Amino acid sequence: MTRPFNFSAGPATLPEDVLQQAAAEMLDWHGSGMGVMEMSHRGKEFISIAQQAEADLREILSIPANYKVLFMQGGAIAENAILPMNLSRGARADYVITGSWSQKSAKEARTYCDVHVAATNEADLHTRMPAYGSWQLSKDAAYVHVCSNETIHGVEMHELPDLKALGSDAPLVIDCSSHLASRPLDWSRVAVAYGGAQKNIGPSGLTLVIVREDLLGRALPITPSAFDYQTVAKNDSMYNTPPTYAWYIAGLVFQWVKRQTEGALTGLAAVEARNIAKAALLYDYIDGSGFYENRVAVDCRSRMNVPFFLKNETLNDAFLADAKEAGLLQLKGHKSVGGMRASVYNAMPLAGVQALVDFMKHFARTHG
Amino acid sequence: MTRPFNFSAGPATLPEDVLQQAAAEMLDWHGSGMGVMEMSHRGKEFISIAQQAEADLREILSIPANYKVLFMQGGAIAENAILPMNLSRGARADYVITGSWSQKSAKEARTYCDVHVAATNEADLHTRMPAYGSWQLSKDAAYVHVCSNETIHGVEMHELPDLKALGSDAPLVIDCSSHLASRPLDWSRVAVAYGGAQKNIGPSGLTLVIVREDLLGRALPITPSAFDYQTVAKNDSMYNTPPTYAWYIAGLVFQWVKRQTEGALTGLAAVEARNIAKAALLYDYIDGSGFYENRVAVDCRSRMNVPFFLKNETLNDAFLADAKEAGLLQLKGHKSVGGMRASVYNAMPLAGVQALVDFMKHFARTHG
Structure with a gap:
C-alpha cells in the first residue's frame, strides 16, 4: 500500500x-x-x-x-x-x-x-x-x-x-x-x-x-x-x-x-543525515526555482519546517488542490505566515520530499 | 478470538x-x-x-x-x-x-x-x-x-x-x-x-x-x-x-x-441495565458465599468497582494465580485496601462477570 x-x-x-x-x-x-x-x-x-x-x-x-x-x-x-x-x-x-x-x-x-x-x-x-x-x-x-x-x-x-x-x-x-x-x-x-x-x-x-x-x-x-x-x-x-x-x-x-540506517550511519545519526538531505533537496530546489521562495536566512533555516511562498500567490489554491490530487497532503502554511509549509519530520521519507519537489517543478512548469 | x-x-x-x-x-x-x-x-x-x-x-x-x-x-x-x-x-x-x-x-x-x-x-x-x-x-x-x-x-x-x-x-x-x-x-x-x-x-x-x-x-x-x-x-x-x-x-x-441493546432498551439505558445485572450477579454471589465478603453498605455499593476479600486471606496469592490461569486478569485490590477488586466497567460483558463468579465458586469449593 x-x-x-x-x-x-x-x-x-x-x-x-x-x-x-x-x-x-x-x-x-x-x-x-x-x-x-x-x-x-x-x-x-x-x-x-x-x-x-x-x-x-x-x-x-x-x-x-x-x-x-x-x-x-x-x-x-x-x-x-x-x-x-x-x-x-x-x-x-x-x-x-x-x-x-x-x-x-x-x-x-x-x-x-x-x-x-x-x-x-x-x-x-x-x-x-x-x-x-x-x-x-x-x-x-x-x-x-x-x-x-x-x-x-x-x-x-x-x-x-x-x-x-x-x-x-x-x-x-x-x-x-x-x-x-x-x-x-x-x-x-x-x-x-x-x-x-x-x-x-x-x-x-x-x-x-x-x-x-x-x-x-x-x-x-x-x-x-x-x-x-x-x-x-x-x-x-x-x-x-x-x-x-x-x-x-x-x-x-x-x-x-534505533533501527534506521543510512550508509554506514545508524540510529539518530542516520535519521539526522536523512533530515539534512531532505532539507537540502527542498531548499535547493526552492532557491533555484524562480517560482517559489523561502524567506528565512540560509543559516537559520529549519530542517523540520519549511515555509515557502509562490511568488504569484493567486495560484495558492490551485497549488494546494493539485498537491492533494498528487497525494501530497497538509501543505497549507500557518495562517499567521500564509503561503505553504512542508513539515518534513523524521518519519517523512526522502521519497516524500522528492515527490514534493517533482510536483512543485511540474506545477511551476505548467503555471509559470 | x-x-x-x-x-x-x-x-x-x-x-x-x-x-x-x-x-x-x-x-x-x-x-x-x-x-x-x-x-x-x-x-x-x-x-x-x-x-x-x-x-x-x-x-x-x-x-x-x-x-x-x-x-x-x-x-x-x-x-x-x-x-x-x-x-x-x-x-x-x-x-x-x-x-x-x-x-x-x-x-x-x-x-x-x-x-x-x-x-x-x-x-x-x-x-x-x-x-x-x-x-x-x-x-x-x-x-x-x-x-x-x-x-x-x-x-x-x-x-x-x-x-x-x-x-x-x-x-x-x-x-x-x-x-x-x-x-x-x-x-x-x-x-x-x-x-x-x-x-x-x-x-x-x-x-x-x-x-x-x-x-x-x-x-x-x-x-x-x-x-x-x-x-x-x-x-x-x-x-x-x-x-x-x-x-x-x-x-x-x-x-x-449508542449501538448497545438489552431487551427493549438501547444506548445508555441498555448499558445501565447490563451494569445493574452485572453488579447484582457479583454482589449476590459474594454475600451468599460464606467464603468471600464485601464490606460496603448495601445501598452504597459501586456498580463499577467491587472490592472483596477472601475470609481466609492466606489464600490471596493462590486466588490471583489461579484467576490469571483461568483468564481473569488484574483482580488484585488496591494496596491501600488490600484483598481483591473487580472493576466491571461498561466494556466488561456479563459473560466476564459470570466467568468470574464461576471461578470464585470453583475456588471456594476447592479451598473451602
Whole structure:
C-alpha cells in the first residue's frame, strides 16, 4: 500500500512500521491478553513498556544520568506555565523571542515571574535567529528560555547558545517540540529540554520534559502536584495516570529510530543525515526555482519546517488542490505566515520530499 | 478470538469492536490517507471526529445546551488543582470525603482555597456514603465537591445530593471518573462533572470536564491558559493541541454505547441495565458465599468497582494465580485496601462477570 505523503506540522506523519505494529498489537500486546490501552499503568506489562521507552530515548539522545526524563501532559502550551512554576521561583527569567512559539512562552510566563526579553527577531519578521552576541542576558536570571526550532516561522538554532561564553550562569531551557529527536542534543549547554510529542515522537497528549536533577524541588507553592517536576520525577511519571498509549507509541518510534540506517550511519545519526538531505533537496530546489521562495536566512533555516511562498500567490489554491490530487497532503502554511509549509519530520521519507519537489517543478512548469 | 477478561480499575478493558475498528483505521482513516494520530487537529478530518464525539456524548448523557464539554488533559489528579483554580475564586469550597479520591481532591484544593470538610466517612472506613442529611454545608461556598464513585473503596452515590434541599445554593461539582457514562446523570443537580477517560470512555490522557456556562470566566490569575475553562471552551478544546487519538477512541466508545441493546432498551439505558445485572450477579454471589465478603453498605455499593476479600486471606496469592490461569486478569485490590477488586466497567460483558463468579465458586469449593 502506498499512502499519500502527509506534511502536517503536527500531529504529523508517523512511520508506517510503527502504525502497523500498533495495529497488530491493538487487542493483545505480546500475549498478555490485553491491548496497551487497557493495561493498568502500574502493572508489570505497562511498566516494562514505559521503562524500555525511556531507556531507548536516553540511548538515542545520549541523555546524561543526572537528567530525569518526565512523561507529562498538556503539550508545550501547558508547559509555558508549568516551566516558570517549576523553575522561576517568581524571580527573573530571560526569554529570547524568535517566533510565535517563544512569544507565547514569554507571554504566559509573565504570570509567574519577571520576564526579561533578552533578544528578539521581530524586526526581522522572525526570519533569522538573533545573533548570540547580541543577547542582553540578565545577571541573575533563574533560567534562559529559547525555542530552538520555531514550527511556524521555520527558523532553527543549528548550534545551541553557550550561555557561559555569553556571560550567563543561568540554566538554558529549550522548547524543542518540533525538532526533538531529529538531531543530537548538546547536553553540556542544556539544562531542560521539553516538547510536545506530536512531531517526531508520537501522538499528541504526551509532553517530554528532560530536566537536570539539580533543578528539581524549586516549584512555586501554587504548582499543581501533577505538574511539579520533583513529584513527577519521584513517581516515575506516574503520580497521575500517564497517557499510556501515547507513551507506548513513542516507545515504538524510539525503536524505529534505533533501527534506521543510512550508509554506514545508524540510529539518530542516520535519521539526522536523512533530515539534512531532505532539507537540502527542498531548499535547493526552492532557491533555484524562480517560482517559489523561502524567506528565512540560509543559516537559520529549519530542517523540520519549511515555509515557502509562490511568488504569484493567486495560484495558492490551485497549488494546494493539485498537491492533494498528487497525494501530497497538509501543505497549507500557518495562517499567521500564509503561503505553504512542508513539515518534513523524521518519519517523512526522502521519497516524500522528492515527490514534493517533482510536483512543485511540474506545477511551476505548467503555471509559470 | 476469545480474550481474557480484564478487571483492571483503569486504564481498563475496552470494547473489542472499538479496538478492532481502531486497528483497521490505524493507517488510513476513511480514505483520508492518514491515520487519526497523524492528522492536524485543525484539519477538517479531525474536526469532524471531534465534533461527532462531542455530539454523541451529549446525546448519551442528555447534556443540556448550557453546559460546555471540554476535552482536557492531566486526569482527575490534575483536575484537583485545575478545578479550584477555575471555580473557587480563592474563597471557601465545601468538600465531602468519601474515600481516597475525594481525600486527594480536598488536599490539593487547600493550595487554592479555603477547604471546608462538609462531611466525611472516615469513621466508617469509607464503607458507606455519609448521609446527605448530616452534611455541614457552608453558607457561602463557591462550590461543593464530591466524588460520586470512589474507585478504590467501591462506594457510589446512586442518587446525587440535591444541594438546594440541603440548604446550599452552591453549584455541585462531581468527580465521576469511574462511573461517568455508566448511568444517566441528573443535570438538575450537577454544575460540573469531570473525570479521567480511562475507565468507561477510552485511553488515559484525556479528561472530560462538563461545565455549566455561567461558571466560566472565574479563573484565578495564576491559572495556566491551557487549563482555564473559559479559554478551553472558547477554543473548542483546541487552545493547546488536544490528545487527538484519545479523543477519537472516546468517540468510538460513544458510538459503541449508542449501538448497545438489552431487551427493549438501547444506548445508555441498555448499558445501565447490563451494569445493574452485572453488579447484582457479583454482589449476590459474594454475600451468599460464606467464603468471600464485601464490606460496603448495601445501598452504597459501586456498580463499577467491587472490592472483596477472601475470609481466609492466606489464600490471596493462590486466588490471583489461579484467576490469571483461568483468564481473569488484574483482580488484585488496591494496596491501600488490600484483598481483591473487580472493576466491571461498561466494556466488561456479563459473560466476564459470570466467568468470574464461576471461578470464585470453583475456588471456594476447592479451598473451602
